[in-house]
Amino acid sequence: MITGQGITKTFRQRGGVLGAREVRALRGVDFAVGRGGAVSFIGESGCGKTTLGRIIAGLEGHDSGEITVDGVAMSSLRPRARRPYFRRIQLIHQDPYSALNPTRTVYQALLAPLALRARQTGRPASWVDGRAGELLDLVGLDPDYVLPRYPHQLSGGMRQRVVIARALTVDPEMLVADEAVSMIDVSLRLGILALLRDLRERLGVSVLFITHDVATARYIGDDGELYVIYRGQVVERGPVETIISAPVHPYTQALLSAIPVLHGLERPGAQPVAPTGTLEEDKPDAGCLFARRCPFATARCAEEVPVLGRTGDIPQEHACFHPEARSVVAVPAGRA
Numbered sequence: 003m004i005t006g007q008g009i010t011k012t013f014r015q016r017g018g019v020l021g022a023r024e025v026r027a028l029r030g031v032d033f034a035v036g037r038g039g040a041v042s043f044i045g046e047s048g049c050g051k052t053t054l055g056r057i058i059a060g061l062e063g064h065d066s067g068e069i070t071v072d073g074v075a076m077s078s079l080r081p082r083a084r085r086p087y088f089r090r091i092q093l094i095h096q097d098p099y100s101a102l103n104p105t106r107t108v109y110q111a112l113l114a115p116l117a118l119r120a121r122q123t124g125r126p127a128s129w130v131d132g133r134a135g136e137l138l139d140l141v142g143l144d145p146d147y148v149l150p151r152y153p154h155q156l157s158g159g160m161r162q163r164v165v166i167a168r169a170l171t172v173d174p175e176m177l178v179a180d181e182a183v184s185m186i187d188v189s190l191r192l193g194i195l196a197l198l199r200d201l202r203e204r205l206g207v208s209v210l211f212i213t214h215d216v217a218t219a220r221y222i223g224d225d226g227e228l229y230v231i232y233r234g235q236v237v238e239r240g241p242v243e244t245i246i247s248a249p250v251h252p253y254t255q256a257l258l259s260a261i262p263v264l265h266g267l268e269r270p271g272a273q274p275v276a277p278t279g280t281l282e283e284d285k286p287d288a289g290c291l292f293a294r295r296c297p298f299a300t301a302r303c304a305e306e307v308p309v310l311g312r313t314g315d316i317p318q319e320h321a322c323f324h325p326e327a328r329s330v331v332a333v334p335a336g337r338a
């Protein structure tokens with residue numbers, strides 16, 4: 003189980019005509035991902051998703067809050083002692099080409115981490131070759147074809163499968179997939195998403211999926227949880243199917259309205275919820291962060307901060323004073 007409590011992160015950006023400024027990338031994010039579980043963080047560009055993924059994978063520090071891995075608080079350990087824990091959390095980047103060294107064959111890319119793994123687990127060096135083949139099989143690649151090849155000789159989908167196989171060399175507990183299919187040809191995306199779902203079932207590895215596209219989040223697993231994040235804050239959280247079929251936060255509704263196709267959810271008469279303004283415009287931090295763009299905001303929203311939690315008989319958690327399941331759905335394909 004990997005958890006985060008109250009994770010905050012502020013970047014200080016220097017330069018530019020406006021001089022230095024602070025960007026509050028994360029404002030107290032809580033999450034929990036159990037063994038074999040699937041959690042998706044969705045939100046528009048700049049909402050803090052990538053920052054969160056990097057913090058969870060141990061690649062970026064945070065200002066306050068706590069990450070625990072199997073009950074061990076990372077803040078209680080020295081940086082060196084944290085490494086074996088963070089090694090269990092492997093990040094899959096959106097660009098598989100830049101993640102692989104172009105001068106190394108797939109065999110060479112897998113050799114180093116597998117040799118290290120063999121030493122760590124007391125296995126003979128001969129184990130490495132067999133394991134490389136097993137891992138490629140597991141990600142749906144033919145080892146004989148792929149092992150001697152360089153990244154440029156493979157398709158984008160195959161390269162991403164190699165990256166996933168390499169992440170599996172350390173027997174991870176969780177894969178953090180940051181827009182893992184966004185740079186892959188549309189025809190190959192579903193295959194990668196199905197692979198991640200399959201790995202959850204076969205290996206019990208959990209998947210934390212970071213995306214701006216809720217339709218892809220669904221494929222990771224219907225049993226998954228969705229976290230909708232806006233300006234560094236989780237505004238709605240719950241089972242993926244509940245949130246997609248009955249979102250209650252106006253920001254989630256706006257996100258879903260922006261999706262051109264969501265098969266099976268097109269309802270006649272549904273009206274898209276259109277947020278007003280842009281992300282940059284709503285600078286003030288008082289009250290609800292979404293208030294200035296929200297079509298349903300009242301005076302209360304500008305003054306009081308809504309806290310993530312449940313109200314009434316709404317099943318999912320939300321941070322909104324006026325939650326209401328609205329019929330938002332996407333414009334069917336071709337009519338966007």
Ligand SMILES: Nc1ncnc2c1ncn2[C@@H]1O[C@H](COP(=O)(O)OP(=O)(O)OP(=O)(O)O)[C@@H](O)[C@H]1O
Nearest residue numbers: 013014015025027046047048049050051052053054
């Ligand atoms: N290293 C950094 N230095 C300064 N500011 C940063 C840094 N990394 C991220 N930011 C800022 O933090 C905010 C959140 O960025 P982040 O990349 O986490 O968002 P995101 O939701 O992943 O967006 P995208 O989908 O475009 O990658 C943005 O305003 C970004 O400009």
